[in-house]
Amino acid sequence: MASKRRFSYRLRLFIPMLGMMLAIIGVLIVFQYRRESDYRKSMLERDLKFICQRIIDAYQRGTNLRPFVNFINEYYEGSLYDDISVNVYSSDGKLMYHAGLPVLQDFTEVSRPSEEAFNAIKRSATYREQIGDMNYLVRTELSKDGKIFVYTAMPYTLSIGEALSIGSDIWIMLAVITVAAIIGCIFSTRLLTRSVNLLRDFANRAGNSEKLYDADKFPHDELGDVSRQIVKLYHDRTEAVKRSEKEHRIALHAVEEKARLKRDLTNNINHELKTPVGVIRGYLDTIISNPDMDAATRERFMKRTWENVERLCLLLNDVSTMTRLEDGAGNVPVTQVDFHDLVFTIENDLTISGLAGNMTFHYNLPLDCTVKGNSHLLSGMVSNLIKNAALHSHGTEMGLKLVVESEKYYTFSFYDNGTGVEPQHLPHLFERFYRIDAGRARKTGGTGLGLPIVKNTIEALGGTISVHNRSGGGLEFLFTLEKWRGGEA
Known part of the structure; x- marks a missing residue:
């Protein structure tokens, strides 16, 4: 049966870590994009509000609004606000002053803005509105005495879209962060899996009876401590097996040596016993076969027989002593x-x-x-x-x-x-x-x-x-x- 494809421990650690990092970066990208977009839009709304408030302030100071509106039109000419439309209306909806296009004559005309714009007379507000085929960002501002209100409209042209869009520098920065996160994940998983790789290499070397390296190569962290303990246990077990094998060889040699010594002792005893026993038998056979032997010769033979019997007794006593001492x-x-x-x-x-x-x-x-x-x-x-x-x-x-x-x-x-x-x-x-x-x-x-x-x-x-x-x-x-x-x- 084909074995299942295995993923390395490092890959198993790298993929979730990278996924988590990319998810965090993605959330940051979305958050930063919306934040930057809202910020740019709020800046545009702030500028429109600023224009309306300056006109209201000029009105309240009694300044002639015609030259002031013309000044605003000239001031923003050639800028981002070149296409801005500024209209000042009386409380009854009649157009008093204007700058830029489109020009809405009054709110009594059929072509006037929507009811939302008309209701803005009662309040100051910022909203979007479509006039003709063009979308506009509209800001209305009502004077404190309620006699005039200012209506400014900024068309969503290409230049405005570019102004509201996120700059390329932020995307470059996010790309750099993403690459840095990937590199960080690679090096982090490499460090985290170092002990595992070293332990796997140690196991392979031990299994192939190759030369083993020292446990100090493992990093000084929790996983490294566990790895060093495993290596120490392996070395201790190996040494114990070697000692056991050595003791077994020594014990086996001792048993074999003891058996050899006993065999040698038996053979030597047999050899040593033959001499006195042979002498005793020889003298006794001679005495028995010669009944007419003279007394002096018989006595000499009997004395020699007794000497060998005594020697035999000494030998048996010594053998008995040796046996008791060894056993x-x-x-x-x-x-x-x-x-x-x-x-x-x-x-x-x-x-x-x-x-x-x-x-x-x-x-x-x-x-x-x-x-x-x-x-x-x-x-x-x-x-x-x-x-x-x-x-x-x-x-x-x-x-x-x-x-x-x-x-x-x-x-x-x-x-x-x-x-x-x-x-x-x-x-x-x-x-x-x-x-x-x-x-x-x-x-x-x-x-x-x-x-x-x-x-x-x-x-x-x-x-x-x-x-x-x-x-x-x-x-x-x-x-x-x-x-x-x-x-x-």
């Missing part, structure tokens, strides 16, 4: 923990547990060092750092100290004086089952989950951790723990 990172129960007492207890147990191996452990913590945490997780975190240093640092000393205290956090340093690691390995130390020397790590009994557990513990408690090589040798772990503030649950 309940935001739900870890926290209490007030005296970090000094916790480290003091671990240090006292090192001799019995042998966790530090051949290395010595030192700590330097203030007595009032209370943190917001979980004593079981923090104990496991410190123990894993000590165990990692004992197994892999090749040093003789390790330590834990407070390095920075802020309003909200404690920053601790765990360090050793070992050999450190190559810089390319530093970013991967907290990855699951990452080993710099896989063969040696398994021989030392590491599960590959110690440092990942440390990192997950710190992050689950709202802290951060980083690692770097010390300038004097060895590794340094810097981690933060949140202070315990009174009133926290």
Whole structure:
């Protein structure tokens, strides 16, 4: 179906505005024409009245009217009033003096003017009258004593018509006003529709995904304010959609990354379990298939089997800890923990547990060092750092100290004086089952989950951790723990 022809908003505004302006101008033209015509006619009537009154005044002063009437006739000769007829009658209608044509001898003749002219004796009046084939503008004036009256008649000749007509200058002025009104309407509608045109252009650009201009281009009026608000809402909505899409991508990436990590963890666990399980199975198969094995060899095989069972138990415990930390990172129960007492207890147990191996452990913590945490997780975190240093640092000393205290956090340093690691390995130390020397790590009994557990513990408690090589040798772990503030649950 063919769409209806649309008229632009500017045209819809221009046509009524122009029509209203032309209507106003038309009314002004009619009013001015009538006013000018009436004014010119009144000027003519005023002059006729002036002539009549001068004659009446001369009569009342006793002046001889003959020379005065002749003077009037000569005075107006060659002027607009060249064809004027001036007649002075007595009260009985007899012609006393005259100048110009036609000459009406008296009102008793058959050819006298109409009854309207005759009745004018009783009053002073101005009216139109047709005498013969000519129209006249007539003015009659009666003297105060009623003995004479003056009858003046001005024929409607071409010159009189031109005098009564409106001059061309007024039509030129009205034409200029009309053109100015049209131009004014054009510019007014252009200004009024600027916001609409800009908003339409903005919508087209937005629909075509083109570059959008700034909202400051809109005029500073009510329509411009509305347009700027619409543009602002569009930009806000676009930004919200972009943020939503970005958050969706991040969330999707996080889900995919979590799924990948779980797959990697499963694969790594499967790989790590195969080694101790394989060793245990090998030793047990050998013992079962050789019942006559000597006691020393059997005991050595059983000891190796027990060591791998112990390693398997450690691995399963670490996997369980990692799973709890990842699944309940935001739900870890926290209490007030005296970090000094916790480290003091671990240090006292090192001799019995042998966790530090051949290395010595030192700590330097203030007595009032209370943190917001979980004593079981923090104990496991410190123990894993000590165990990692004992197994892999090749040093003789390790330590834990407070390095920075802020309003909200404690920053601790765990360090050793070992050999450190190559810089390319530093970013991967907290990855699951990452080993710099896989063969040696398994021989030392590491599960590959110690440092990942440390990192997950710190992050689950709202802290951060980083690692770097010390300038004097060895590794340094810097981690933060949140202070315990009174009133926290």
